[in-house]
Amino acid sequence: xxxxxVVEDDFALGVFLVQALERDGIPFRVAQNGELxxxxxxxxxxxxxxxxxxxxxxxxxxxxWDRLLAQAGGRALRVILFAAELDSHDQHQxxxxxxxxxxxxxxxxxxxxxxxxxxxxxxAIHA
Amino acid sequence: MTIDACQNLxxxxxxxxAFLRTIAHALRxxxxxxxxxxxxxxxxxxxxxxxxxxxxxxxxxxxxxxxVDDLCLRHELASGKLLLFxxxxxxxxxxxxxxxxxxxxxxxxxxxxxxxxxxxxxxADPDRLLxxxxxxxxxxxxxxxxxxxxxxxxxxxxxxxxxxxxxxIVEDDGQQVPPEYASAxxxxxxxxxxxxxxxxLGVGLGLYVAREVxxxxxxxxxxxxxxxxxxxxxxxxxxxxxxxxEGPVGHV
Numbered sequence: 001x002x003x004x005x006v007v008e009d010d011f012a013l014g015v016f017l018v019q020a021l022e023r024d025g026i027p028f029r030v031a032q033n034g035e036l037x038x039x040x041x042x043x044x045x046x047x048x049x050x051x052x053x054x055x056x057x058x059x060x061x062x063x064x065w066d067r068l069l070a071q072a073g074g075r076a077l078r079v080i081l082f083a084a085e086l087d088s089h090d091q092h093q094x095x096x097x098x099x100x101x102x103x104x105x106x107x108x109x110x111x112x113x114x115x116x117x118x119x120x121x122x123x124a125i126h127a
Numbered sequence: 128m129t130i131d132a133c134q135n136l137x138x139x140x141x142x143x144x145a146f147l148r149t150i151a152h153a154l155r156x157x158x159x160x161x162x163x164x165x166x167x168x169x170x171x172x173x174x175x176x177x178x179x180x181x182x183x184x185x186x187x188x189x190x191x192x193x194x195v196d197d198l199c200l201r202h203e204l205a206s207g208k209l210l211l212f213x214x215x216x217x218x219x220x221x222x223x224x225x226x227x228x229x230x231x232x233x234x235x236x237x238x239x240x241x242x243x244x245x246x247x248x249x250x251a252d253p254d255r256l257l258x259x260x261x262x263x264x265x266x267x268x269x270x271x272x273x274x275x276x277x278x279x280x281x282x283x284x285x286x287x288x289x290x291x292x293x294x295x296i297v298e299d300d301g302q303q304v305p306p307e308y309a310s311a312x313x314x315x316x317x318x319x320x321x322x323x324x325x326x327x328l329g330v331g332l333g334l335y336v337a338r339e340v341x342x343x344x345x346x347x348x349x350x351x352x353x354x355x356x357x358x359x360x361x362x363x364x365x366x367x368x369x370x371x372x373e374g375p376v377g378h379v
Contacts, residue, residue, distance in 0.1 A: 012157070012164075013163070016159075054152055084156045087144075087148070107162075
């Protein structure tokens with residue numbers, strides 16, 4: 001089944017996302033850092049990625065995004081950018097990478113889940 | 128404008144941009160957590176789950192307040208406008224209040240206090256001292272190996288003969304800070320290697336502010352240079368001290 005890949009390092013936000021996504025019956029996997037996100041994507045290509053920018057370890061969100069693009073190999077990459085520090089330059093970069101959506105924290109649970117649902121629905125149509 | 132002045136200006140602007148990004152991240156991330164958990168609180172939830180969500184809300188609200196306090200203190204330190212109102216403080220009363228405040232903010236934390244009954248009063252600004260000691264406890268709580276598990280913290284206060292200083296000691300379970308980074312830890316927005324494994328401590332101002340304010344109160348804050356056994360990779364000890372007061376004890 002097509003899954004959402006959640007890349008979020010903040011513990012409290014991770015708990016919130018797990019609760020919110022489970023409550024809405026959305027299949028997902030969580031990576032707390034960039035390396036783990038790439039590993040999960042290599043095992044099973046995600047239908048969409050909910051991506052934070054500030055991550056611990058050697059890879060930040062942009063680098064994770066670029067590596068996912070590099071390993072996409074013709075597969076669609078739907079990135080929902082979910083970040084706290086988004087200035088105009090970041091938004092420009094996100095648009096250049098063809099972000100599926102850009103969400104600046106904080107957003108409502110409904111807004112977040114709605115974007116995730118639509119991204120997964122689009123993936124299901126093209127599957 | 129000379130080339131040097133232009134370069135300096137560019138450096139300042141770059142630093143300001145980085146600082147603003149850090150602040151935005153430090154504020155917006157817990158805001159998302161607050162909003163998210165508040166929205167998850169729906170009628171009919173089991174009490175234990177409600178308690179779990181409320182704990183996150185309390186923790187992040189306290190964290191946000193601390194970030195704002197640190198930003199204000201940093202501004203006052205930088206502009207030389209920080210005013211302190213030192214008074215004689217009964218250490219036992221101060222620590223009891225610290226534990227009450229902290230446990231209200233962090234419901235999954237228990238603070239045990241260790242101090243001798245005959246400690247002399249400290250001489251410091253009680254409001255600021257509570258904030259600084261709260262910073263040390265918050266940092267220690269966030270360094271716990273299991274971020275969702277309960278945490279027992281110990282705040283020790285002791286007075287070393289002859290030095291006329293009350294020492295407040297907090298130990299954490301975080302990855303040990305190598306000696307070469309012990310000093311950088313107290314820089315504003317410290318640049319620490321990711322491999323160090325310490326959680327991102329908010330906006331990165333807490334220890335800087337705590338040390339500077341402690342120094343202005345006639346004390347200091349340091350990372351204790353404990354001998355490191357080769358098999359021990361976790362645990363840091365922070366020691367803050369402030370002067371003692373030799374006179375009648377006031378109220379906290």
